[in-house]
Amino acid sequence: MLPADRTTIMGVLNVTPDSFSDGGRFSSPDEAIATALQMVKDGADVIDVGGESTRPGAAPVSLDDELARTIPVVEALSRAGVSVSIDTSKHEVAHAALRSGALVVNDVTALRDPVMVEVCAEAGCTVCLMHMQGEPRTMQHSPTYTDVVADVARELGEATAHAESGGVRRENVWLDPGIGFGKTVAHNLALLANLDRIVAMGYPVLVGVSRKSFLGRLVGTDEHPAPIEERLEPSIAAQTLAQAKGASVLRVHDVAMAKRAALTADAILRQD
Numbered sequence: 001m002l003p004a005d006r007t008t009i010m011g012v013l014n015v016t017p018d019s020f021s022d023g024g025r026f027s028s029p030d031e032a033i034a035t036a037l038q039m040v041k042d043g044a045d046v047i048d049v050g051g052e053s054t055r056p057g058a059a060p061v062s063l064d065d066e067l068a069r070t071i072p073v074v075e076a077l078s079r080a081g082v083s084v085s086i087d088t089s090k091h092e093v094a095h096a097a098l099r100s101g102a103l104v105v106n107d108v109t110a111l112r113d114p115v116m117v118e119v120c121a122e123a124g125c126t127v128c129l130m131h132m133q134g135e136p137r138t139m140q141h142s143p144t145y146t147d148v149v150a151d152v153a154r155e156l157g158e159a160t161a162h163a164e165s166g167g168v169r170r171e172n173v174w175l176d177p178g179i180g181f182g183k184t185v186a187h188n189l190a191l192l193a194n195l196d197r198i199v200a201m202g203y204p205v206l207v208g209v210s211r212k213s214f215l216g217r218l219v220g221t222d223e224h225p226a227p228i229e230e231r232l233e234p235s236i237a238a239q240t241l242a243q244a245k246g247a248s249v250l251r252v253h254d255v256a257m258a259k260r261a262a263l264t265a266d267a268i269l270r271q272d
């Protein structure tokens, strides 16, 4: 599903009340579906549907609520011919989404749940294995690495071995350094500056920097991070550098702007 000549744009569709930058936007599945269809018009290649916020401190969501939030949207978008990714760590949600037409399982826990491995192996879907230190509730308390790039690469290598030994095919795996997931600002910057070392592992790499709080801190201060409305340019700068370092997929909220930036960077980076 990855075109050879350009970077893939994944549009974020959070059907949650509490996501960090866009929670509570939709009062019905129809509104979410319309927004996703607009993202596709704006240039999204795949829509990542999420029913549970992973922001630090977010409240856990019950299985029934996550299914009710996500599955009608996944079904409708798949029926409309949209490529859908399901952003979940629950195997029941992944299973239901795959049965409803989702093509990608985006699991911020990199298939920690052994049943998730079975579900993905059996479906033969694409799987995004993201790196996270700890778990969302506490991950930002005091993230610690010996060498963040080497540690993340090693742990992603372990995640690929876990997935592949459970039957997920190598060609179906994407990797993601997990920007903001158990990482300080310095950790995020080191990972982005050295993304080529993750790319060198030989899998397509997805990067999600869009609107993240480390960008707010970079252009504001630790005490007063720039608000979401002032994080577009930082997001575009960071996604462009990720492209230059070999990222294949960009996970973004502001699809039209991100797409125009990505096309420009592709034209420069992918000349033959």
Ligand code: HH2
Pocket: 012, 014, 016, 018, 019, 020, 021, 022, 050, 052, 053, 054, 055, 087, 106, 107, 108, 128, 130, 176, 178, 179, 206, 207, 208, 209, 251
């Ligand atoms: N970031 C978020 C959620 N899921 N998945 C991958 N693979 N990579 C990411 O960087 C990533 C992700 C956080 O962003 P968002 O979905 O907007 O927020 P929330 O988790 O609060 O819903």
